[in-house]
Amino acid sequence: MNEKERGREVKTDFVKLAPSILAADFARLGEQVAEAEQAGADRIHIDVMDGHFVPNLSMGAPIVQSLRRVTCLPLEIHLMISDPDFFLEEFVEAGSDLFLVHWEGNGNLHRTVQRIKALGKRAGVVINPATPAAVLEEILQDLEQVLVMTVNPGLGHQHFLPTTLQKIRRVRHMIEQIKPGSDLEVDGGIDS
Ligand code: ZN
Numbered sequence: 347m348n349e350k351e352r353g354r355e356v357k358t359d360f361v362k363l364a365p366s367i368l369a370a371d372f373a374r375l376g377e378q379v380a381e382a383e384q385a386g387a388d389r390i391h392i393d394v395m396d397g398h399f400v401p402n403l404s405m406g407a408p409i410v411q412s413l414r415r416v417t418c419l420p421l422e423i424h425l426m427i428s429d430p431d432f433f434l435e436e437f438v439e440a441g442s443d444l445f446l447v448h449w450e451g452n453g454n455l456h457r458t459v460q461r462i463k464a465l466g467k468r469a470g471v472v473i474n475p476a477t478p479a480a481v482l483e484e485i486l487q488d489l490e491q492v493l494v495m496t497v498n499p500g501l502g503h504q505h506f507l508p509t510t511l512q513k514i515r516r517v518r519h520m521i522e523q524i525k526p527g528s529d530l531e532v533d534g535g536i537d538s
Contacts, residue, residue: 494513
């Protein structure tokens, strides 16, 4: 690992903030990511949507490539797309550090997770609001991260769903039992 890569190591021992670029002014994206870094963000969250898996289109690997030049922070890629396996290499080449892939709609999640690890990157699995925590049981030991959606994926600026709080508690308990040290992340409608 060279010095530049070491700077991008994902820290694991405290509460972390991963601002989503979906909330940025895209005309000033580089500037705003630099501002987030200076303000103490721990990593940058990039929401990738294909207009099929979720009813919205966002950005692809070229954005990651551009952001890689303006920040030393780890770039975490939340893939809300139908065939994540097809795009992993492209995103790795662009400079991604961590992939978050959905449990929903993935016929072979274990294979996707192993592909991410074979590319030398951290792997996380995402579950939607209506998906029970129990689906994580068999895959959790292979993960560095779990992401519990606190809104339905696909659109920014939604309200936090309080019904997800119980599930967050259950997932934390499962992580402690099965893979202590994995990160638990929440995404959607999070404010102060
Ligand atoms: Zn996200």
